[in-house]
Amino acid sequence: MTTRHGWTTTPISADILRGALDLEQTDRGVLPHRLPARARAQISDAQLAMAESQPAGVRLAFRTRATAVELDVVATKRVYVGAPPRPDGVYELLVDGRLMGRTCASGGDTLTVDMSTGTAQTRPGPVETLRFNGLPDGEKDVEIWLPHDETTLLVALRTDAPLGSPRPNGRPVWLHHGSSISHGSNAATPTGTWPALAAASGGAELINMGFGGGALLHPFTARAMRDTPADLLSVKIGINIVNADLMRLRAFGPAVHGFLDTLRDGHPSAPLLVISPIHCPVHENTPGPLAPDFTAMSEGRVGFMATGDPAEVAAGKLTLTVIRDQLARIVEERAATDPHLHHLDGLDLYGADDHAELPLPDGLHPDPAAHRRIAERFARHAFGCGGPFAPRDR
Template identity: 70%
Template sequence: MTSQHDDTADPAAAPADLIRIPLTEKLLRGALDVERTAQGLLPHRLPARARAQCTDAQLALAESQPSGVRLAFRTHATTVELDTLRTKMANVGAPERPDGVYDLLVDGELTARGATSGGNVLLMDMATGTARTEPGKPGTVRFAGLAEGAKDIEIWLPYNEITQLVALRADAPVEPVPSRGAPVWLHHGSSVSHGSNAAGSSATWPALAASLGGAELVNLGLGGGALLDPFTARAMRDAPADLLSVKIGMSIVNADLMRLRAFTPAMHGFLDTIREGHPTAPLLVITPLLCPIHEDTPGPSVPDLENLSDGRLRFKAAGKPEERAAGKLTLNVIREELARVVHQRAAGDPQLFLLDGRELYGEEDFAELPLPDQLHPDAASHRRIGERFAALAFGPGGAFATRG
């Protein structure tokens, strides 16, 4: 099995041994909406109605990065090529980010990884808060040497690059993969759920947990965007799902978005809206993972610009512990309030559950696998979190073990 990238390919010209496959929504999984652009298909993780209700640039960026979105098809092909136009993020003064990774799964097993080059670059200056886009051309990721015979192929798109799908080619016809009857797990969270520093989109902790738990993932992890927005709750309400989870806390503290007085009713309202569409499905509320800079110190989180000089991007808490008296939120405050809210509601909602995020990543984990930038876990931590979540939620006695 080999993979390669080529940013000089002409997407309109297919090699003689490959046939062009029509790109349609039927080949996509994990997206709540698909926009047709001049280049092709742009997957979205929030529906158009939700996107129209918020002009926040960070949210627009996060929801259009296709974490958990994948092409899925059945084929006899031994070679597959995908042309995409990516938009890659870059920070002024910081090291260049690695290319986004395309994960190739064959019959559910990770078989190869690839990347493209070229594309657009969104250049952000964290010191001034400004950004500009430098345009580029589509690139190609190619997977060759696949095994003979019929097989189910998934190409997981990069979780950290906006990805417009331009063209798909293969050396045999493809068809959508039939449903295997797996439960659909709809998860919402912040940047850690989005992917942060995972090795690839199939290696984010929700993707790993879904694989171990035998579930079909729809990942609404939105970097910086788990803010109890009503439009996100409505998107979850309206999306088909058998299992649901919400991981709340980090984005709210990071943004210093609200005080305790606003947080509690907003949390109730968020859960109320989800329950309108999924009144009896298992619904798991996950409190924040350990993050020492914000355990007892409010946000906002701000870049530690002093570290940029040596090529490191780290974050620090700009709030003060004494501000908790005025209602400013910390992770410990949010954990306590989420526990109280879930306990109160569970009396009338037996399918509502709580999981302390420190069971997924706690003090001992931080000592062994510290957060590289003080906010986000690394690839090894994603695997640990995913494995623990699968055992706690999908395993015996877990919230998702009650399905069916």
Template identity: 70%
Template sequence: MNNPVAVPITTPITDSIVRGALELERTERGVRPHRLPAKARAQCADGQLAMVESQPSGVRLAFRTAATAIELDVLGTRTVYRGAQTLPGNDYDLLVDGRLADRARATGGNVMTIDMATGGVDTETGPVGTVRFTGLAAENKDVEIWLPYRETTELVELRTDAPVEPAPDRGRRVWLHHGSSISHGSNAESSTTTWPALAAAAGEVELINLGLGGSALLDPFTARALRDTPADLISVKIGINVVNADLMRLRAFGPAVHGFLDTIRERHPRTPLLVISPILCPIHEDTPGPGAPVFADGMVRFRAMGDPAERATGKLTLNVVREELARITAQRAADDPNLHHLDGRELYGEADFAELPLPDALHPDAAAHHRIAERFAEFAFGGPFRAVL
């Protein structure tokens, strides 16, 4: 690792200064944040899920200090895709009193290379590295270090040149969100500019982001994780992964949605709960999955491999999913006045696609993340998530 500057005070990295993780796993070096608890992880051997739940989207260190220099030793595992362009999401964002003050990338670390065509995975190991922020004002301030949404991260040591104490409780409501890679952050500039992070800042709430790339699949263990996590507001964005994984047919989808919502309601019976259907994605609007990557000129794009005629046999498309989610939420809302529905095309629709097309035909770009966040904040925090006075 790099030679440190004069930051002699070491602070243990514990739950008291980590926000947005459901569990901290003790490792030989330090701690690894997880966004699903161990019991949930033990119920699924899928490598994709294991990778994305350990990528700490929305996870941040939060503390109060007068330090002018901060060093964080980490061992990151960066994910790259063979034959594809370098993607964003590997930076550490420093917020001071709620504003972005700096952005840095860790030295060292591991690199995991995934061949999307074959499923092969190669990992090149590297040393523990350091993220360093200097030149900060020598006055008490609230500091947050948001971890990169695309790197599994072991937190090894936190050093400062002034004492650290946990960030004070500001009395903010906790927003618990679950969704797909778009909620996870795909193609956003950094962890503080994913659409959930931007929306949380606009709504002045504390975010727990369970956006799991490729893994929003109505898994019962995910529903139980949502059920067991204290929250004041809950949203679930359902559909795109079920379609592009070609996971289930219409007969199974409806009961699975009911079961997912039933589980959440076991311990959140009156919490405002917002069900969001998929944003516009032309390749899957009327064409079932599975989805597959296509590589050309160092770029990756996705295409739908199903046949539109297969809808007659119960295969799912985004339009079918939206209709079913609207029907289910309307049915349930008759007995659940705190259940709400949002058509994802209100966040990103045809006009948006014409202006800000999906670069890989599946995920929005950084500008679209901002637009989705603005629209979600206006709808949710001006409506079903509005504070009760």
């Protein structure tokens, strides 16, 4: 920690960062990761490598008397060829749990992706300084939530008063894994993703391992969850298995069992909630693979389409309907010897009636209002009276 001209610069370390499993020291700054180095070494997919580096649920947390905070960052801006521009990622500052400010980094590195060819190119950009002024006087707990969908190098943190460690809050740690919906796709802010909203409602400390396109029952993800201290666990399984056309029915059941077995190796008695897919008309009865809808893009919209043949379901191709049935069966069978294992039908979070009222804008991801609805329903089910995450002696 150094002090200069009334400002204190604090090194960015694991001591003041929550929601990340690893910090990578680079020549330009610190990069939070949501998978550990051992897991990242086994990733051969650029999409997952990008997704795990996007800091969904990751936040700086400290106690201070400061009334002004500066954060130097290098954000990675994504540009998809032929698609409308993406909004800038949002940084949110909370004081004692209350939102006090929002801002964006307009510059940074640029990642240009051409989905028609599967190629990507990065152009380096500048460091940008974000400033939050007008914080209340006195000791307070401060959190700065990083953009859930924008890879962010943390370069420097400055405050006009020294930092201290946040007071222990005694909240249970909730470790959640899922797809882009859990990652927060189409949510407007990092505290507006459904896991962040549900965690706030349920009084839990969130570690969000939702990875856009990456909820594929990878063994390295299961091992990372196994080795991460947590009080509550949940896994939302299905949509990526279908839209990646990753496996057939014969492989799906054993893969789910293996994933859950690994989680239980590290968390033998923690409440573990298995969540099936929410309603998504694209893949309810049509297998993958998923493909971009280039007609929609030519009209300035983002859209996706299923390219599989429903007739192949009889031969073992997977759809969301098939996966819901299989997950319900697997959890029921395992619960006979695992009383802390629970199941939640994703249609109870967002079903056909919800889609009629709050349709998925791109055919795949919920909008901010739907994120709130999913969060409210999840919180009632999981954290409410009698729910699997309801307070108990732990």
